[in-house]
Amino acid sequence: MQPQKTLLAVAMGIAMSQVSVAQADIVETLKEGDVIADFRLRYETNDTEGGADAATALTVRSRLGYETPSMGGVKVLAELEDVRAVVDEYAPEDTDYDTVADPANTEINRAQLSYAKDNFAAVIGRQRIILDNARFIGNVGWRQNEQTYDAALFNYKKDAVSVSYAYIDQVNNIAFKSVDVSAHALNAAYTGLAAGKIVGYAYLIDYDDIDRTTNTYGAYFDGKQPVNDLTINYRAEIATQSNETNGTDSDAMYYALEAGVTVSGVSFGIGNETLGSDSGNYGFDTPLATKHAFNGWADKFLATTPAVGLSDTYAKVGGAVSGVKLLAVYHSYEADEGSADLGSEVNLLAAKAIDKNFSLGVKYAAYSKGDAGADTDKLWVWGEAKF
Known part of the structure; x- marks a missing residue:
């Protein structure tokens, strides 16, 4: 093998080993982050005199996300929020009923960079x-879908x-x-x-x-x-x-x-x-x-x-x-x-x-x-x- 090729092979080996070490460090660092898991099951009724029928709602709110550990004071957070209706006898899901302000949907609840x-x-x-x-x-943390900015x-x-x-x-x-x-x-x-x-x-x-x-x-x-x-x-x-x-x-x-x-x-x-x-x-x-x-x-x-x-x-x-x-x-x-x-x-x-x-x-x-x-x-x- 020519000397130049030998040196190139050694350099590539060293570089690859450094990449592997860096990847391992990143993985270990990310393991120290916080997993966000928040679930709320709620039964709610609304009986308003006159107008529509009394409402009954059984909803599930799920939040799943992850926040990295602090890296020089910097953190990254991402969180998904989902609201599902198990019992949907309420407006806005069904306008024959009184309102319960928990529509079913999915959204990115938070996506932030902090320092x-x-x-x-x-x-x-x-x-x-x-x-x-x-x-x-x-x-508005009381509602299943919170208000974010x-x-x-x-x-x-x-x-x-x-x-x-x-x-x-x-x-x-x-x-x-x-x-x-x-x-x-x-x-x-x-x-x-x-x-x-x-x-x-x-x-x-x-x-x-x-x-x-x-x-x-x-x-x-x-x-x-x-x-x-x-x-x-x-x-x-x-x-x-x-x-x-x-x-x-x-x-x-x-x-x-x-x-x-x-x-x-x-x-x-x-x-x-x-x-x-x-x-x-x-x-x-x-x-x-x-x-x-x-x-x-x-x-x-x-x-x-x-x-x-x-x-x-x-x-x-x-x-x-x-x-x-x-x-x-x-x-x-x-x-x-x-x-x-x-x-x-x-x-x-x-x-x-x-x-x-x-x-x-x-x-x-x-x-x-x-x-x-x-x-x-x-x-x-x-x-x-x-x-």
Whole structure:
């Protein structure tokens, strides 16, 4: 064999061995990543007085995905989400029945690139975004298909100061529909106060396909203090919103006050949340929120805030017995503009985490109409497994 060929063969052998080692290293590195497996089976009913027949839904939500381990602070995540209807006696699957907002479909739920180092973190791509209590920006995690965002999210935290900014290009909502937006979300928090934290925010949403722009600016103070054997909780929030739709300008205010006490593991709370009205023509709106968590689980004010606004006065009590979380909430609804009675509602919940992977729950909502509307009863029973 000629010397040149011998050297070439040796070089190729060394190169191939290095490739094999690199491939082995990559495989071993990927083994350290996280497999995402999340399954939820849920039975849900909706019996709304008048109109369509009472709905019954049995649906299965499956999420399967994978996130790589950190490689110099960089991670890649991909996740598929599928919703199947075992019993489909509900709209939108069958319009003869009342609505259960869990259509059957499959989508890419998340596909993101993230980076985290020291005080800075960023996520780019299709992702889950939850800011504060999700009243303005949330993932609607209660529904089988969660709401995600095609966005760039940046977070910075140092000592008692944290700042988050997101540019959102598209909202992927719970109906498996995409909404094109140009939205900016800025949220800044300071936790250095002994009495609690203070947060300021600005959420600016411009809809690409319709003539609508909504700009919301607000702040809240949230905290708790131990007093002997009690813990006192409190929260106060205020926001202002300007909305322009088809050339019509509207302005509305938002107020939220809550106070509570926890004693011997039992929590009591009272509060009021008011989504104000602009002269009875427009109600303060939170289009990207996890709305199911607010204003009653019957979702009577889910699609949009009434033009006369909404004043939700509520009382709640919660605790745990033998590891079972228990919660009861009573809501009384009134118009912010005028004196219309918008009804009342009772919410009941019992849920238990069996272990770190399995949980069960049952939830009930009973809405009684006011001057208008329709009495509504809803029931949920579910089991969830996460690995």
